[in-house]
Amino acid sequence: MEVYERINLLLQEKKLSKKEFTEKLRSLEPKLNSTTEIPSEKSVYAYLSGRIGIKIELIPYIAEVLEIPEQLLFDDSTRTRKTYLKHILKDISSEEKEMIKEKICPEQNSKITISKDRFHKINDLLIYAPEIFLENLENTLKNYKDLTLKFTK
Numbered sequence: 001m002e003v004y005e006r007i008n009l010l011l012q013e014k015k016l017s018k019k020e021f022t023e024k025l026r027s028l029e030p031k032l033n034s035t036t037e038i039p040s041e042k043s044v045y046a047y048l049s050g051r052i053g054i055k056i057e058l059i060p061y062i063a064e065v066l067e068i069p070e071q072l073l074f075d076d077s078t079r080t081r082k083t084y085l086k087h088i089l090k091d092i093s094s095e096e097k098e099m100i101k102e103k104i105c106p107e108q109n110s111k112i113t114i115s116k117d118r119f120h121k122i123n124d125l126l127i128y129a130p131e132i133f134l135e136n137l138e139n140t141l142k143n144y145k146d147l148t149l150k151f152t153k
Contacts, residue, residue, distance in 0.1 A: 003073050004050040010066050018048055021065060030061040 022044040046052045063070040071084050
């Protein structure tokens, strides 16, 4: 599949008209290396129809408009996606890691909340607890915290 065909397919999937795509692309003001000008509306339509080849310097802008990685304009096969993912994971940032974790394990990101009433009831009862119980409770809660943090990293 040619790149222009892939773009047209993505436009259909995203329910984005060629006119909307063209407007968004041109609003990013991509400059062509050969002319240092923004491609005309007519040129963008020619790219989308396959009449003229898409200039390589437009690829990042096209991907931005479509909200996809540039790689997906060329190949979306499982093999390529795995290769791309391996490449990203090689030197992943903590921000990227958190983003992936949120997508893969959303339940781990939700924190247990205790209602204020329950918290205050427990807090009020703690004055009756012996010191040894309070020490054990504190240690147990710290262990739960450490265990939770260990499995969410």
